[in-house]
Amino acid sequence: MKTAENAAKILETLREISSCAEVNWLCRHRSSLMAGSGSPVFGSGSTTSYSVRISRNGKLGTAGSEGDSRPAPLAEKAIGSSRSGPDFNWELPAESPSTEHFRNDGELPETGKVLDFVHSLSDQAEKAFSGTLIVSRVVWGTDTVGIMNTNGCSGEYVRNRVRVDATVSSATEEGLFRQSSHFECASLPTSSEALSWLFPGLQYAGARPDSMVGRKTVIFAAPALGVLLQAVRTGVSGRVLLDGASRLAGKLGETVLSPLLTVREVPLQESGASSAPFDSEGVPTSNKALFRKGVFTGFVFDLASGTEAGMPSTGNAGKNLGGHTMPVCTNIVVNAGADGSLGEMISRMQNGVLVSGILSAEGSDAAGGGMILDCGTAWSIADGAVAGRLSNCLISGSAYEILANVVEVGSRLYRTGTDSLPPVTAQGVRIR
Amino acid sequence: MQHIRERAEKAAQGSEADFVEIRLERIESLELSQVGRRGWSVGPVVREGVTVRALVSGKWGYSWASGLGGIQSLVDRAAGAAISTGKGDTAFSVGSPERNTFSPGSLDPFTQAPLRDKAFLCRHYCELLGMSNSTASARVDYSEVLRDRVVVNSAGTSVREVEELCGLRMQAALSGGVTASRSLGFRGGLEHLRHREDIVREITEDLNLRATPCSPTPGDTPAVLGPELAGMLVHEAFGHLAESDVPGGCPSLSALVKPGRRVGAECLTIVDDPTHFHMPGSCSWDDEGTRGARTTLISRGVVENRLHTLSTAAASGAAPAGNARAWGVGSFPMARMRCTLLEPGEGTLEDLLSELERGVYLKGCLGGATDMERFSLIAESGWTVNRGKTRMLLGPVVITGDVFHTLKTIQSVGNDLQLFGNLGGCGRAGEKAIPVSYGGPHILVSGIRIG
Numbered sequence: 085m086k087t088a089e090n091a092a093k094i095l096e097t098l099r100e101i102s103s104c105a106e107v108n109w110l111c112r113h114r115s116s117l118m119a120g121s122g123s124p125v126f127g128s129g130s131t132t133s134y135s136v137r138i139s140r141n142g143k144l145g146t147a148g149s150e151g152d153s154r155p156a157p158l159a160e161k162a163i164g165s166s167r168s169g170p171d172f173n174w175e176l177p178a179e180s181p182s183t184e185h186f187r188n189d190g191e192l193p194e195t196g197k198v199l200d201f202v203h204s205l206s207d208q209a210e211k212a213f214s215g216t217l218i219v220s221r222v223v224w225g226t227d228t229v230g231i232m233n234t235n236g237c238s239g240e241y242v243r244n245r246v247r248v249d250a251t252v253s254s255a256t257e258e259g260l261f262r263q264s265s266h267f268e269c270a271s272l273p274t275s276s277e278a279l280s281w282l283f284p285g286l287q288y289a290g291a292r293p294d295s296m297v298g299r300k301t302v303i304f305a306a307p308a309l310g311v312l313l314q315a316v317r318t319g320v321s322g323r324v325l326l327d328g329a330s331r332l333a334g335k336l337g338e339t340v341l342s343p344l345l346t347v348r349e350v351p352l353q354e355s356g357a358s359s360a361p362f363d364s365e366g367v368p369t370s371n372k373a374l375f376r377k378g379v380f381t382g383f384v385f386d387l388a389s390g391t392e393a394g395m396p397s398t399g400n401a402g403k404n405l406g407g408h409t410m411p412v413c414t415n416i417v418v419n420a421g422a423d424g425s426l427g428e429m430i431s432r433m434q435n436g437v438l439v440s441g442i443l444s445a446e447g448s449d450a451a452g453g454g455m456i457l458d459c460g461t462a463w464s465i466a467d468g469a470v471a472g473r474l475s476n477c478l479i480s481g482s483a484y485e486i487l488a489n490v491v492e493v494g495s496r497l498y499r500t501g502t503d504s505l506p507p508v509t510a511q512g513v514r515i516r
Numbered sequence: 517m518q519h520i521r522e523r524a525e526k527a528a529q530g531s532e533a534d535f536v537e538i539r540l541e542r543i544e545s546l547e548l549s550q551v552g553r554r555g556w557s558v559g560p561v562v563r564e565g566v567t568v569r570a571l572v573s574g575k576w577g578y579s580w581a582s583g584l585g586g587i588q589s590l591v592d593r594a595a596g597a598a599i600s601t602g603k604g605d606t607a608f609s610v611g612s613p614e615r616n617t618f619s620p621g622s623l624d625p626f627t628q629a630p631l632r633d634k635a636f637l638c639r640h641y642c643e644l645l646g647m648s649n650s651t652a653s654a655r656v657d658y659s660e661v662l663r664d665r666v667v668v669n670s671a672g673t674s675v676r677e678v679e680e681l682c683g684l685r686m687q688a689a690l691s692g693g694v695t696a697s698r699s700l701g702f703r704g705g706l707e708h709l710r711h712r713e714d715i716v717r718e719i720t721e722d723l724n725l726r727a728t729p730c731s732p733t734p735g736d737t738p739a740v741l742g743p744e745l746a747g748m749l750v751h752e753a754f755g756h757l758a759e760s761d762v763p764g765g766c767p768s769l770s771a772l773v774k775p776g777r778r779v780g781a782e783c784l785t786i787v788d789d790p791t792h793f794h795m796p797g798s799c800s801w802d803d804e805g806t807r808g809a810r811t812t813l814i815s816r817g818v819v820e821n822r823l824h825t826l827s828t829a830a831a832s833g834a835a836p837a838g839n840a841r842a843w844g845v846g847s848f849p850m851a852r853m854r855c856t857l858l859e860p861g862e863g864t865l866e867d868l869l870s871e872l873e874r875g876v877y878l879k880g881c882l883g884g885a886t887d888m889e890r891f892s893l894i895a896e897s898g899w900t901v902n903r904g905k906t907r908m909l910l911g912p913v914v915i916t917g918d919v920f921h922t923l924k925t926i927q928s929v930g931n932d933l934q935l936f937g938n939l940g941g942c943g944r945a946g947e948k949a950i951p952v953s954y955g956g957p958h959i960l961v962s963g964i965r966i967g
Contacts, residue, residue, distance in 0.1 A: 123604030249946030
């Protein structure tokens with residue numbers, strides 16, 4: 085409550101210098117448990133930050149602070165920023181968004197339960213592949229997110245967040261197997277669920293070395309599909325469209341991805357880590373399909389990009405502390421298909437590749453979809469079983485083309501980052 | 517900050533925990549971007565906060581809060597967190613107390629330049645990049661960070677260091693998607709970023725050259741790597757392995773970097789040196805208050821040291837050299853790199869190319885990653901080399917390989933050391949990215965896998 089009161093004081097000060105101003109606040113309470121080879125380390129803390137935007141002489145000014153809620157320094161910085169800011173030519177919302185139907189489910193765990201979770205995660209990893217060591221960190225708590233502006237719009241909501249980061253190291257006869265991964269959601273899952281989300285191929289760590297090049301059929305486990313979808317996240321941005329960099333320009337209503345793929349942006353997901361009833365500008369959010377059965381259904385906009393494009397905001401404004409807004413996606417969900425579990429998808433494959441993790445995707449043209457992926461964890465598949473481990477597996481091409489050639493979609497969703505994704509099989513993927 | 521520092525000293529001394537460390541931080545930052553005619557900013561932003569660690573009965577606990585108040589209650593909470601998970605066996609030893617302040621000034625402090633000057637700088641470089649007939653788009657990003665931090669502990673250490681960091685990234689693209697870019701990152705002020713039209717010229721020339729690059733033939737090939745790639749290679753291929761808290765108790769991983777193990781040829785000497793005070797990552801003291809000192813990681817091909825926090829140093833009987841780094845409120849100090857570089861040898865680039873005879877010459881670096889066993893780097897461009905002469909131009913090239921195999925293939929090391937700063941920083945699983953520097957001279961490798 086004190087945070088909202090401070091925000092109101094900041095807004096009052098901004099009113100004196102601008103008739104159009106906005107204050108956002110974020111209060112993060114977190115607990116953290118790090119566990120690995122030594123004694124676990126527990127910690128907790130909280131941070132409170134304020135972001136402001138003002139219109140001054142028709143220009144946009146921004147500023148932010150964490151730990152200092154004094155209005156005057158923030159206002160002074162925002163004025164300085166407006167002197168070289170871009171034009172401010174959109175209206176801030178006047179209506180307060182409803183939070184009545186917003187649910188962010190689950191309960192936050194006690195420290196003892198998290199300690200049990202990391203021990204169990206370690207046991208599960210050892211069971212999946214003997215000799216595996218796991219270093220993990222669980223961070224959990226609440227975000228209190230609020231907004232108020234000079235047009236009378238105000239709102240506040242609370243959401244839970246649980247983030248699990250883990251790294252496995254397995255000494256195998258063929259060398260070291262090592263992989264890092266993470267996911268975020270609104271409550272702590274079971275340890276076996278978490279392990280399947282983080283390291284879907286851990287049981288194959290001891291496979292003999294193998295190599296493979298050429299056009300192949302490839303199963304992308306959820307963490308690998310998440311990297312491919314970065315191109316979609318960027319491409320659907322209205323700002324990227326206006327910058328002339330989106331591969332999706334002029335494709336509205338066209339089949340862009342495989343008809344088996346329905347990709348949704350779900351800010352109202354009850355179990356989502358990035359769930360929110362309204363965006364960074366106070367515009368109500370809504371669940372929406374980005375691609376319905378492969379057909380591209382629309383870009384996402386914030387107020388600035390929407391005004392420029394002659395479109396309404398879709399409630400997708402996101403911003404960093406003290407920054408300008410950009411249109412962003414929250415929780416991405418790819419609808420589950422009918423092709424069974426990851427194990428069943430492998431068992432149906434005669435000859436191909438399983439990619440369960442991406443080591444690097446640098447150099448990718450995220451907006452255009454062009455990319456070179458170094459698959460950190462990849463396996464060859466022969467006659468329905470994992471046959472070997474591919475240690476230098478590079479995939480090159482366009483993420484959109486790979487996603488257009490998807491022929492199977494798994495029946496189960498896995499958490500990766502803040503997304504919920506099934507494994508998918510794509511044909512004709514170029515492996516170098 | 518000085519007044520709060522004194523309060524923190526009292527709180528650390530008054531605690532009943534076995535050891536208490538308090539880190540006060542104030543970070544002011546600004547990012548500006550210019551894409552064509554459109555400009556935007558993140559900030560100015562001020563972040564300040566306190567992070568406390570307490571060691572009780574062999575276990576760490578920690579606490580944090582934004583703002584610079586409530587230090588005593590944070591000390592109590594950290595001690596409570598240590599007790600809450602039972603007894604432990606964390607090794608820990610702290611050296612002689614340090615008491616000092618280091619606040620180097622810069623010639624042209626960005627703190628004294630108005631925001632519109634920096635926005636003008638971005639627009640100026642962006643316009644110059646866009647003036648070339650062939651350029652389809654241009655982008656310039658500016659960033660600055662002023663970090664003022666104090667580390668005090670119950671053993672009597674009280675140090676304060678102010679870091680002024682700034683950087684520029686310039687990028688231009690042809691309509692076909694071919695891009696060329698340069699990144700600059702420094703510890704210091706705007707003197708490093710003004711009058712850098714030379715960088716614009718480099719990018720424009722590079723872009724014109726690279727209008728129709730060829731794809732390399734995948735496979736193993738001898739290569740000369742440019743200084744940025746050589747620096748990134750040692751950062752990714754060995755630097756992360758040398759961070760002593762990375763193995764996480766994995767004996768086979770620890771064995772790979774055991775002091776005394778030969779991992780490369782005589783020409784291979786890698787150091788981590790925080791005393792390059794014009795580069796990001798440099799420090800007088802680390803985030804545990806340990807004095808920063810040069811650490812030789814590999815000497816003449818043999819592993820000599822690793823990078824330590826106070827805990828990992830105590831556990832392995834090594835001397836800490838100021839590698840415990842944490843960035844931002846609530847982050848826990850980890851063993852991390854600062855300025856990691858391959859020591860120069862004697863040859864010139866021409867010497868290395870003539871020694872290469874046939875292969876590729878790769879330069880520029882778009883990024884890298886490692887899983888400790890393997891690494892992956894993306895060279896921005898390169899040339900095929902035949903009889904020591906550069907021939908056909910290549911586009912971006914992925915190079916991958918086994919870390920130790922690749923280190924063993926470094927045959928010759930040039931004499932032209934260059935350092936590169938990175939404000940975007942070096943990330944590690946689950947940890948915040950921290951500013952680092954890396955570098956080296958041109959190097960000749962007998963076999964590297966290109967994709």
